[in-house]
Amino acid sequence: MLKRTKKAFTLIELLVVISIIALIGSGSVMLVNWNSGKQSLRTAQQQLMSAFEEARLLSCSKNARSRVLIYKGDDLTRKLRQVGLVYEYFDEDGNSLGWASYSNAIMLPKGVFFVPTSGEYNAYATLPETFKGQRLMYSTFRNGTTGAPSIVGISNFGSRKPQSMGEGNGDWYCYEFSPEGLSENPSAQIVVATGALNASGKYVQSNPYDILGFRVVKSGKCVGFSDYAEIEGTFQ
Numbered sequence: 574m575l576k577r578t579k580k581a582f583t584l585i586e587l588l589v590v591i592s593i594i595a596l597i598g599s600g601s602v603m604l605v606n607w608n609s610g611k612q613s614l615r616t617a618q619q620q621l622m623s624a625f626e627e628a629r630l631l632s633c634s635k636n637a638r639s640r641v642l643i644y645k646g647d648d649l650t651r652k653l654r655q656v657g658l659v660y661e662y663f664d665e666d667g668n669s670l671g672w673a674s675y676s677n678a679i680m681l682p683k684g685v686f687f688v689p690t691s692g693e694y695n696a697y698a699t700l701p702e703t704f705k706g707q708r709l710m711y712s713t714f715r716n717g718t719t720g721a722p723s724i725v726g727i728s729n730f731g732s733r734k735p736q737s738m739g740e741g742n743g744d745w746y747c748y749e750f751s752p753e754g755l756s757e758n759p760s761a762q763i764v765v766a767t768g769a770l771n772a773s774g775k776y777v778q779s780n781p782y783d784i785l786g787f788r789v790v791k792s793g794k795c796v797g798f799s800d801y802a803e804i805e806g807t808f809q
Contacts, residue, residue, distance in 0.1 A: 611783075613682040617765040618785040620679055621687075622795045624656050625748065625763075629793035631675055633754040637661040639675070642725065643687050645697070646744030649774055653686040653697060655679070659727070662735035671735035678731065681765065686776045687746070688712050688764040688784065690723075698768065698776040707781045710804045713762045714748070721749040721757035750793055759791040764804065 624641050632639040637660050644655035657678035662670045681687070689697045691711045700707065714723040726743020729736060749757040764786035768776040786804060787797040798804045 613685045614765060614767060614783070614785045617681040617685040618787065618797060620681060621656060621763055621765065622787050622797060624658060624679065625787075625789060625793075625795050627676075628658050628748075628750050629754045629756075631658060631660055632750040632752055632793075635660050636752045637663065638752055639750045640672070640725070641748040642727075642730070642745040643747075644678075644744060645689070645693075645724075645746055647774070649770055651680070652770070652774070653689070653776065654681040654683075656681065656687075657730060659730075659738070672727065672738045673733055673735045674731050684767055684769060685765050686768055688766050688778075688786075689746075690714065698766075698778055699771075700778050700781060704778075704781050708805075709778075709781050710762075710764050710784055710786075710801070710808055712746075712764045712786070713760075715758050715761040716749075718759075719749075719757040722747050748789070754793050756789045756791055756793045758789055761789045762804070762808065763787055763789070 621641075628639040628641045639658060639660040642657045642659060643653065644651045644657075645653060655678050658675040659672045660675055662673045664670055686698070688694070688709075688711055690713060691709075694709065694711055700709070714721075716723060722740040723746065724741060724743055725745050725747045726739035727736065727745065730745070748761060748763075751757055764784055766776075766781075766784045767779040769779075771777050782801045784801055784804060785798060787795045788807060789795055798807075
């Protein structure tokens with residue numbers, strides 16, 4: 574009678590199988606993380622575009638200047654992620670009483686931040702060593718012909734009561750719309766990127782090519798970018 578032999582996995586075969594499973598698992602995690610980062614970028618892009626569109630409509634409905642504000646202060650829970658709207662408030666006689674917040678501020682998704690201008694980038698963000706020397710796409714203000722402020726200060730953001738606003742310094746980046754709903758930052762480029770805060774309170778930008786954003790035209794409308802190449806093609 575023939576004896577039936579049982580085949581068993583050798584130790585090497587088991588190690589190979591385990592290695593393959595681990596490789597597949599790590600690849601899946603990387604894919605999930607990549608997709609998650611891309612989705613967060615798209616969400617941030619849409620949030621900011623919606624804020625700009627809301628500011629444009631607010632100016633038209635109130636017949637007053639409005640501003641999109643982006644926090645740049647020291648509070649790390651809000652830094653380069655908090656976005657809000659304010660508008661110029663007038664009394665019944667048409668006298669300006671200051672600026673009032675229009676709605677609650679929004680927060681860009683965690684892991685995404687507003688990319689500062691070229692002159693301020695190094696104060697707020699940096700690149701990993703592997704990408705040092707790569708060309709960066711920054712946000713811009715394009716307010717040279719209108720004189721609109723790019724930085725403002727407000728003591729009690731979120732208050733519905735009108736208050737004064739300092740111009741030229743403060744904790745907020747500023748994009749302005751005229752009472753007619755026209756952009757006072759025509760051709761401004763707004764860029765968001767993925768990154769995380771380091772121990773020094775700076776954002777380490779994950780990848781200079783992992784960005785999205787949009788351009789604001791004179792009419793106040795926003796034109797979204799689909800990828801890095803499109804941003805690069807309009808960057809001046």
